[in-house]
Amino acid sequence: MREPTYFVLASLLDGPLHGYAIIQRTEKLSGGRVRLATGTLYTALNRLTAEGHVELVREEIVNGRARRSYGLTPPGASALRAEASRMAEAARLVTDHGRGLKAVPGARKASPA
Amino acid sequence: MSSLERRSRWLLRAYSAWYRRGRGEEMLSTLLEASTPGRNWPSLRDTRALVIGGLRVRGWAWLLTMMWIAAGAVITGYIFYATTPNYISADVPGTGFIGFNAGPAAVQIVAVLALAVWIALFFPVLVGGLFRLRGWRRGGRLRAAGWAGALIAGYALLKLAQAWGNSASGVSWGELSICAAWLVLGAVMTWILAGPPRRSYVPDPTSRAGHEASRWPPGAGDLRT
Numbered sequence: 001m002r003e004p005t006y007f008v009l010a011s012l013l014d015g016p017l018h019g020y021a022i023i024q025r026t027e028k029l030s031g032g033r034v035r036l037a038t039g040t041l042y043t044a045l046n047r048l049t050a051e052g053h054v055e056l057v058r059e060e061i062v063n064g065r066a067r068r069s070y071g072l073t074p075p076g077a078s079a080l081r082a083e084a085s086r087m088a089e090a091a092r093l094v095t096d097h098g099r100g101l102k103a104v105p106g107a108r109k110a111s112p113a
Numbered sequence: 114m115s116s117l118e119r120r121s122r123w124l125l126r127a128y129s130a131w132y133r134r135g136r137g138e139e140m141l142s143t144l145l146e147a148s149t150p151g152r153n154w155p156s157l158r159d160t161r162a163l164v165i166g167g168l169r170v171r172g173w174a175w176l177l178t179m180m181w182i183a184a185g186a187v188i189t190g191y192i193f194y195a196t197t198p199n200y201i202s203a204d205v206p207g208t209g210f211i212g213f214n215a216g217p218a219a220v221q222i223v224a225v226l227a228l229a230v231w232i233a234l235f236f237p238v239l240v241g242g243l244f245r246l247r248g249w250r251r252g253g254r255l256r257a258a259g260w261a262g263a264l265i266a267g268y269a270l271l272k273l274a275q276a277w278g279n280s281a282s283g284v285s286w287g288e289l290s291i292c293a294a295w296l297v298l299g300a301v302m303t304w305i306l307a308g309p310p311r312r313s314y315v316p317d318p319t320s321r322a323g324h325e326a327s328r329w330p331p332g333a334g335d336l337r338t
Contacts, residue, residue, distance in 0.1 A: 039162030
């Protein structure tokens, strides 16, 4: 799963959002790192909808234009959780390694797992 | 309509018409909401993302076709140019031979490159188009035949341009009409490819149903069985 996709799914954890709200929420969640362009967002939404990870939940007319809100589906939520635990596991490789170094001052080799 | 809206609308033409019918207005409002207030032009980032997104929707077959059409237009334009006085200089004095000026080196290089692109892309365009149109299925056969016909027409046009260019004395305006015919051919080929791909990854945004029903156009999912 690519980073923009991950953050798009994560932005929907608290409930359905429309296009611009997803961009804002994604930026906030990633600490300003992931700033989705509109074209990128809809490419991701098209794919996520086709995969069944995201679905259209609401359509309203705002200022004469269609505003569609998208929500996380159960398969989307589990894909997001699977990705989160995969990344947590990958992160542990490094974070635990660092702690091992601190526990044994002056150690040059990695402590045995 | 603000100038930003007008330009954003124009930029959205990077996407195919069938796609814009479903998503255009929605994307436009997101684009406008996401733009910094006071802007008159869409940002470079947005522009880039829309062009890439549009190309993804239009697909490889369309991109290769457009490159092939551009190459053909350059070649036929060059053949026309080769009959103009810019290209043919006066007779070489005292010999009776016609002298060729052959124009700037850049023109020659562009023409040779265009010919290489045209030859190299002929079969990729044919195969890519047939694949995209699902030419082996019953529903796709008519469009596939149209596609093959367009490529044969393209080949014939180029041969015709060469024949006219070789036999013409003086400026050959026929060459210019073939160059125009090439651009028409490009429009026809875009039109043949215009529909959504049979197995579209673009969902129907108006459908609330789940995965299976969210294929666009409605019924496209049936083809997968």
